[in-house]
Amino acid sequence: MFSVIEPAALWLLALAVPLLWLMWLGRADLRRRLGRVRLLVLLAVRLLLLVALVLALAGLQVGRPVQATATVFLLDASDSVSPAQRAAALAYIEQALATAEPDDRMGLIVFGARAVVERVAEPPRPISRLDALVVSSRTNIADAIQLGLAILPGAMHQRLVLLSDGGENEGDALVAARLAAARGVPVEVVSLVAERGPDALITALIAPATASAEQMIPLAVQIESNVTGSATVQLIVDGQLITEQPVELALGLNQVSLTTPAGAPGFRQFEVRLVAPFDTQPANNRAIAFTFVSGPPRVLLITVDPNRSAALAAAWRATGIEVTVQAPAQVTANPLNLRAFDAIALDNTPAESVSLALQRALTTYVRDLGGGLLLIGGTQAFGAGGWRRSLLEPIMPVALDPPLREERPDLALVLVIDRSGSMSAPVDGGRTQLDLAREAVYQASRGLSQRDQMAIIAFDSFADTLLPLQPLPDLFTIEDALSRLAAGGGTNIRSGVALAAETIAAANARIRHLILLTDGISETDYDDLIADLRARGVTVSTVAIGRDTDPALERAAQIGGGRYYLVQRADALPQIFLEETVRIANRDLIEEPFVPALALPAPWLRDLGPLPPLRGRNAADQRPIARALLVADDGAPLLATAQIGLGRALAWTSDLSGRWAAAWLAWPEFPRFAANLVAETLPLSGDDRLALDVSVLANRVEIDLIARDERGLPLEVGELRSRVSGVETSFDLVFSQVAPGRYRAVVTIDQMGAYLVQVSATDRTGQPLGNAKAGFAVSYSPEYSRFAANPALLAEIATLTGGQVDPPPTAIFAPTERAVYEVWPITLPLLWLALALLPIDVALRRLFVPWPELTSLSIQRPARRAIAPDAPAPPDPALPAKPARPLTDEERIAALLAAKRRRQRKD
Structure with missing residues (x-):
């Protein structure tokens, strides 16, 4: 059998017609020159050369019939097939393998939710065990058929054998069966349907x-x-x-x-x-x-001082809001548990009291679960509370490094830390005084901004520089410096103060301050160094730990123009360092009376009437993602909100206690104002502009977001934020537009449970359109339903592909009805043939020896006669007489032309 790969190339054989015409009819001179016989031979060579090249270009192949069969078994390993049925299927495969010939090939695919190759097409051999692992909670017959078609070898009879109960619940087996039918591959089906037990x-x-x-x-x-x-x-x-x-x-x-x-x-x-x-x-x-x-909104109020937050909690309860008051240590760090509250408020709470796990949970609660977060100011909030570079700072609506003002200059801070042997004394929970000193240094750094400078000096009997004076470094650099702080040696305070004086003398800052920390009595006097520092404009504060400290520390603080702190509880040390840094920097707290001004015409603020004055606030700046509703007298944000992922965050940079907001607590509209703070953090209602439509088919969930304007017309969405949350998992969605105003996300969820989907959207200008939420439930897999088996599907697959239902094992490796040939391409031999014919073509056209001259090439030997050795040879009468003189060029050319004319006359 012959076949070609590119049949269209055979049209080039039509070139033989013009070739015949040109050589036989169109070139009379060629016929005269070559003669009839030579021309016929040349014509045959050229036609053969043309045919060889065209057939090579068409990809001529020679085939022979083959009888070997390649069979791929598709074994259902889903949960709807019992172990006994699966054992029977393996026994069926073994019986079929016993009838296979050595030239046959077999493959094995195991499938559940997805198909996996257990054995590629190879010579038949027994199956001792199954190593492939599949997700057995689903049945995907289509994936198994497609993978089986992919591993079938060519040039053999091909067959798929499907061993299943037909309980398809993922994919479309009939589509895959049509693909097998198009390729001429029959799918034989072996039914594994069994009787249902008590269920x-x-x-x-x-x-x-x-x-x-x-x-x-x-x-x-x-x-x-x-x-x-x-x-x-x-x-x-x-x-x-x-x-x-x-x-x-x-x-x-x-x-x-x-x-x-x-x-x-x-x-x-x-x-x-x-x-x-x-x-x-x-x-x-x-x-x-x-x-x-x-029901009414539920608010979790986190505070370190419940008495200070009592007025705020009472105002919320007066408006029907359910309030739960807890200390930071009492709050669960599980964001799913926090989802029970509509909003969470941090009232004047320092960062040091909120664990990293809780900060991380609050971020997830807002960004991914759509919760509301209220950040209420005070002397321990925002920058003053050490929230710079915290996990919660990125979701705050205000920036904690406000623009530099003349009255709030930059700071150079040098920390002088005692590392003598007494600092290794334990305090609580296995921590030592030196551990708390490290934490204190870390907290002090959180009171600094990028405009400040910092240095760390450690002393025992001698002093060392752990961190040279430099702009505020990152936390890794600070941690690396503190890692070299080890206890040992005496208490030579003078050495530490002297090295600190040398360090801070080079500082180019408007405020230069030194904090000295020690737990012992100095071996040397250092008052003169403190007095010299004060004379050069450097202030000094001292921190004493315990009762056995040097009484000269309080005097040193008085000489240095700073403050003296006596710490009886070592765990209060980090907060003292932070407070001292905030106090000396004089940038995070602004205690000046002012009346708030309306920045945006929010209706609920306009309805409150004139706003009472405030006596102070936290310094902050507005972030680009936030909206400022109220501002201070200098334009800094007082009340700002921002959309953070799916949730919302609000910042009130004054307090809501008697220190700064005493007039507000006595204001009749305060409960209404406090309730509106909570309302600002609740999800924005879509007002029927956004709607979610969720459909669930088995484990495939299709979520449609429909956006409409006030007239019901399709609305184009600018940015979409979405989240699906379950008891054990949560993930984002990816929407794509499928129609005007309609956006779709499709996900596969195998974990059974109820899920909440939340979506927030903005328009093309970035203005929020609102939020939409919906729920859906994913039940157990149809694999376990009463309709798990489907013998009718198996019969339809066999009919569609020309296969059999429950064929005997002896027929599995029999050749199919379709003729199969093993082909060899002969393109290369055809090219070699063309290459061999090419010199023959040239020889027939260029190499010419007349027949009469060939016969005259025989040499007649003349009779011998005696010739004297010295006698000249007689002239040959057949040769022309030797000229008496050499020929000129003109004579030579004339002789050649005459010889050519004689040759042509002979032809």
Whole structure:
């Protein structure tokens, strides 16, 4: 059998017609010169050369029939196929392999949710075990067929053998079967359907979409059973077991009614579980549902001083807001638990009291879960509270490094730390005084800005520079310097002060300050050094730890123009360093009376009327992502809000206690103002401009966001932020526009549970359009439903591809009805043939020897006669007489032309 790869190239054979015409009819001179026989031979050579080149270009192939068969087995390893059925399938494969010939090939693919190659197409050999691991909670026959087609070798009879129960619940097997039919590959099917054992399964859990916080929520559970018996229904709400109810199951459909209190406002997840002793398939004994519970907003108020925050909590409660007051150490660091609150307020709380885990949880709560965060100022908030370079700073609506003012200049700070042997004394929790000193240095650095300078000096019997004076370094540099702070030696305070004096003398700063920390009595006097520093404009503060410290420390602070701190509790040391840094920098607290001014015409602020005065605030600057609603007399933000991911954050840079806001606490509108602060952090309502439509098919979730303007026309969205949250997982969505005003995200979720999807959007100008949220539930896989097996699908696949249903194992490696050939390309031999014909063509056209001359080439030997040795040879009469003189060029050319004419006359 012959075949070509490029049939269109055969049209080039038509060039033989003009070739014949040119050589036979069009070139009479060629016929005369070559003669009839030579011309026919040349014509045959050229036609053969043309045919060889055209066939080489067309890719001529020679094929021979083959009888070898390649079979790929597709073995269903999903949970709907029992171990006994899978063992029977392996036995079937072994029987088929026993009939295979050595030239045959076999492959094995194991599939569940995805298909995996267990064995590529290779010579048949027994299967001892299965090593491939697949997700068994789904059945994807289409993936198995496509992968089987991919590994089938060519030039052989091809066959796929599908061993399954047909319970497809992912992919489209008929589409893959049509692909196999197009390739001429039959799919034989071996049914693994077995009898169902005793089984009771929950087919549905029905809950209302919304409920109020005061009501009881009704739940309807639908259970289908193929046997009768006793069972127990368990109700789990938000991960907690609430109740258990015994039931008597009848054959067919059973319905059980449950009720549970709605509980706190928010997203409630309900799960029911069926416990039946006779059940053989426990995977289908669960169902999930959800309800949105509405009610008054819930606020978590975090404060280090509940008495100072009592007025704010009372104002919120007066407006119907539920308030929970907790210290930072009492707050859970789990963002999913924080989601029970609509908003969280940090009231004048220093960063040092909020753990890194809680800061991280608060960031997730706002950015990913759509919560509201209120940051309320005071003497321990914002920059004064050490929040610079904290995990929470990036989501604050205000910047903590306000522009430089003349009255608040930059600072050079030198920390002189005692590292004598007594500093290794333990204080609490295994920490030493030196550990607290390291933390104090770290806290002091958080009171500095990028415009400040810092140095660290350590002393015992001698002094060393741990960190040379430099612009505020990053935390890694500070930690590296503090790592070299080790206890040992005496207490020579003078050496530390002297080295600090040399260091700070080179500082180019308007404020130069030194903080001395020690827990002992100095071996030398150092008052003269302190007095000299003060004379040069450097202030000195001293910090004494414990009761056995040097009494001269208080006098040194008086001489140095600073403050003296006696620390009885060592754990208060870090906060003292921060407060002293903030005090001396004089940049983070502005204690001057002012009346707030309206920056944006927010309706709720206009309705409050004239605003009372304030006596102080935290220095801050507005961030580009924020909106300032109220400003101070210098234009700095007093009340600012910002959209942070899915949530919102609010900053009030004054306090809400008696120090700065005494007039506000006595103001009749204060409860209303406080309630509106919470309202500013709640998700913006979409006002029907944004809507979510969620559809769930098995584990495939399709989420559509519909955006409409006030007239109901499609609205183009500028930026979308979205988050899907479940009990054990959360992730972002990626939306793509599928129609005007419609955006779609498609995800696959294999984890059973209830999920909350939240979306916030802005328009093309960056203005917020609002938020939308919806819930959906992913139930157990259809793999465990009563319709898990589907023999009809198997029969349709076999019919579509020309395969058989339950063929005998002996027929698996028999050749198919389709003729199969093994082909060899002969392009290279054709090219070699053309190359060999080319010199023959040239020889026939250029190399010419007349036949008469060939016969005259025989030499006649003349008769011998005696010739004297010295006698001259007689002239040959056949040769022309030798000229008496050499020929000229003209004579030579004339002789050649005459010889040419004689040759032509002979022809």
